[in-house]
Amino acid sequence: MNLMTRISAPAAALLMLAGCNSGEPAPAPGAPTVTVADALCRPTPKGRQTTGCYMTLTASGDDRLVSVESPEAKYVQIHESRMESNMMMMQQMRDGMPLAAGQATALAPGANHLMMLGVEEPLVTGDTVTLKLTFATAAPVEVTARVAQPAVGEYDHVAAQ
Numbered sequence: 001m002n003l004m005t006r007i008s009a010p011a012a013a014l015l016m017l018a019g020c021n022s023g024e025p026a027p028a029p030g031a032p033t034v035t036v037a038d039a040l041c042r043p044t045p046k047g048r049q050t051t052g053c054y055m056t057l058t059a060s061g062d063d064r065l066v067s068v069e070s071p072e073a074k075y076v077q078i079h080e081s082r083m084e085s086n087m088m089m090m091q092q093m094r095d096g097m098p099l100a101a102g103q104a105t106a107l108a109p110g111a112n113h114l115m116m117l118g119v120e121e122p123l124v125t126g127d128t129v130t131l132k133l134t135f136a137t138a139a140p141v142e143v144t145a146r147v148a149q150p151a152v153g154e155y156d157h158v159a160a161q
């Protein structure tokens with residue numbers, strides 16, 4: 001019985017390695033992760049170099065979206081939107097956006113969102129945008145966002161105009 005145990009443990013480890021052949025190092029079992037769904041960036045109208053990006057983030061443990069970068073923009077900021085004297089205002093979340101364990105957190109039009117600044121090449125519907133998300137705890141996640149108008153038309157960049 002003891003001998004069986006000694007043999008089967010390394011065998012199981014080998015099987016796990018064989019199953020993870022994607023090139024990326026697999027996260028350690030139980031390591032915190034963040035999954036991203038429905039990533040979308042708004043097209044840039046002619047001449048505009050700012051636009052909003054939206055997605056849904058789910059962290060396996062309590063975490064925080066700390067920063068975002070993209071080859072398509074000089075900067076990407078994490079913004080919050082709020083109503084102030086009947087005006088939709090937005091400002092940068094300098095400490096990032098908290099993510100509660102297991103809870104889907106939306107970046108959405110008219111609410112918290114990502115804002116790309118310094119977009120040199122116009123973003124046209126059908127394009128894709130690469131966004132690299134960095135978290136306080138989980139490994140960074142690279143996201144491919146499609147460029148399209150969000151279903152909800154609410155605009156969140158009044159303050160930037």
Ligand SMILES: [Cu+2]
Binds near residue numbers: 079113157
């Ligand atoms: Cu914004």
